[in-house]
Amino acid sequence: MTSSGAPTQSGRRLRVRKNHVITITDLHKSYPARGANGTVEALKGIDLEVRAGEIFGVVGTSGAGKSTLIRCVNLLERPSSGHITVDGQDLTTLTDAELRLARQGIGMVFQHFNLLSSRTVQQNVEFGLEIMGVPRLERHSRAAEILALVGLADRASAYPSQLSGGQKQRVGIARALAGNPKVLLSDEATSSLDPETTDSILELLRDLNRKLGLTILLITHEMEVVKKICDSAALIEDGRIVETGNVIDLLNTPGSKIAHALFPLGESNGTPGNTVVEIMYAGHLSDEPIVAKLSRSFGIDVNILGAAVELVGGHRVGRMRLELPGTVESNRVPIETLKESGLFVEVLAA
Amino acid sequence: MNQERWDWNTMIPVLVKAITDTATMVGLALGFTIIFGLIVGVLLVSTDDDGILAAPFGSRRLGRALHAVIGFLVNIGRSLPFIILMVLIIPFTKLLVGTFIGPIAAAVPLTVAAIPFFARLVEIALREVDHGLVEAAKSLGASKLTIVWKVLLAEGRPSIVLGLSTSVISLLNYSAIAGLIGAGGIGDIAIRYGYQRYQEDYLLITTLMLIVIVQVVQLVASGVAKKLSHR
Numbered sequence: 001m002t003s004s005g006a007p008t009q010s011g012r013r014l015r016v017r018k019n020h021v022i023t024i025t026d027l028h029k030s031y032p033a034r035g036a037n038g039t040v041e042a043l044k045g046i047d048l049e050v051r052a053g054e055i056f057g058v059v060g061t062s063g064a065g066k067s068t069l070i071r072c073v074n075l076l077e078r079p080s081s082g083h084i085t086v087d088g089q090d091l092t093t094l095t096d097a098e099l100r101l102a103r104q105g106i107g108m109v110f111q112h113f114n115l116l117s118s119r120t121v122q123q124n125v126e127f128g129l130e131i132m133g134v135p136r137l138e139r140h141s142r143a144a145e146i147l148a149l150v151g152l153a154d155r156a157s158a159y160p161s162q163l164s165g166g167q168k169q170r171v172g173i174a175r176a177l178a179g180n181p182k183v184l185l186s187d188e189a190t191s192s193l194d195p196e197t198t199d200s201i202l203e204l205l206r207d208l209n210r211k212l213g214l215t216i217l218l219i220t221h222e223m224e225v226v227k228k229i230c231d232s233a234a235l236i237e238d239g240r241i242v243e244t245g246n247v248i249d250l251l252n253t254p255g256s257k258i259a260h261a262l263f264p265l266g267e268s269n270g271t272p273g274n275t276v277v278e279i280m281y282a283g284h285l286s287d288e289p290i291v292a293k294l295s296r297s298f299g300i301d302v303n304i305l306g307a308a309v310e311l312v313g314g315h316r317v318g319r320m321r322l323e324l325p326g327t328v329e330s331n332r333v334p335i336e337t338l339k340e341s342g343l344f345v346e347v348l349a350a
Numbered sequence: 351m352n353q354e355r356w357d358w359n360t361m362i363p364v365l366v367k368a369i370t371d372t373a374t375m376v377g378l379a380l381g382f383t384i385i386f387g388l389i390v391g392v393l394l395v396s397t398d399d400d401g402i403l404a405a406p407f408g409s410r411r412l413g414r415a416l417h418a419v420i421g422f423l424v425n426i427g428r429s430l431p432f433i434i435l436m437v438l439i440i441p442f443t444k445l446l447v448g449t450f451i452g453p454i455a456a457a458v459p460l461t462v463a464a465i466p467f468f469a470r471l472v473e474i475a476l477r478e479v480d481h482g483l484v485e486a487a488k489s490l491g492a493s494k495l496t497i498v499w500k501v502l503l504a505e506g507r508p509s510i511v512l513g514l515s516t517s518v519i520s521l522l523n524y525s526a527i528a529g530l531i532g533a534g535g536i537g538d539i540a541i542r543y544g545y546q547r548y549q550e551d552y553l554l555i556t557t558l559m560l561i562v563i564v565q566v567v568q569l570v571a572s573g574v575a576k577k578l579s580h581r
Binding site: 074076100101102103104106107108110112114115116117118119127128130131132159160161175176179185 | 480482483485486487488489490491492493496500501504505507578579580581
């Protein structure tokens, strides 16, 4: 037993580690089904841990439950069962008043921005501060400060309807961060923006994450978002987390669905009878001429069926699908050699 | 009777009194209508599904019951012709004001008739407010009162102002009927002088006044709503 005072993990007991800002334990959420009797189970037992200072992305198709999941984190939706701990506080046990206070420490940005049209940019940013009871002068200076941080200092007196989508989302981010929350929840924040604006908003989030040490939990259906800014990711399918981990680790995990989605290698599957392998490499290994080495050492004609090399969270990462002539049996030695050199190798077909 | 037409010396005092009476009853009724109409309108919206008072004290059943009762009362108020409502609540008016004659007493049935009307318009205005804004406020830790005041009512303001002008015009309309039980006012003059005494000068001038008042009310309301709206 550890001496940190954390409860031991017996069965489904709460387990909250110090460096985890968000801990979700066995989260279930059901809705009454429309029309007919019965319920729709949107979340079927989610466990998730977000470390302090990281950007964690939950990806999934629409209907997988990711939106329900993020809305459960600040209890906009009340879970049917399970626990949500944010910054050491189990939100599911709080009274209404305590929950309101806790929410002030959890910022949230939305796909459709949700800015108050009757308020100027500055007044929107001050909204959360008003709720917190911050005095007027302090509100003004804090709003000015945060607007400068998101690059909108010159639009303080504009109304949301006068702004572009990207600017609106910047206001949304400024409003969410005005009260200095530890955590930012992002509900498809870039999904209604064009690709260029998406990039600039993602950059801003990355920037704020680094400058402020802000922990970000985001949900998205776009793999690009994970590729560009996420440190960790989880894949949600049909109300369950099917894969989770550090993005680089996932890329090096054979059979990872996230890795496959991040690096689509096309549909080419080689000729029957030959061996098809997929290799993944990250960091220094990506500098090595793998294919050339393989041909030279074993005298085989390696055919590249698909390949992708990209920057993921600042690391050079690649995936490659190779076709080796002959059966898996006859290629055992080259495959072993690849594995021994530190690459992650997956034999797909023979 | 052979009275001279367009005799301003006799007309002006009569008209001034009429305007004062109308302003008194409509003004009083309007004040109370705004207060109670907003409250009822907010309750109608917030006790509905997904509303912030959908489950007062944690009970959705109570919320549903509240919603049904308020809706029922509002519909009753809306279904009675004003002249019948006015007569029906004479005892209530007497209890409240001590008499049922005069502009102040007339404000009571006017208010009772206008509250459900305005409340429904407030309801429409508040339903137009994007639910996402309520969620955003919740995510910032807003209380229910803050959500009502700073989100629902603040965002619904332009539509509420337009609803208010519609209500003022309805009140003017009703106030003419209130003249029948001795409330006085512009409509009363039109009926007594114009209709019963065939004095078309009064009929014309009061009609003109009503037209001008309605136009001004609508113009002002549209202007204010436009100024308030930043959508």
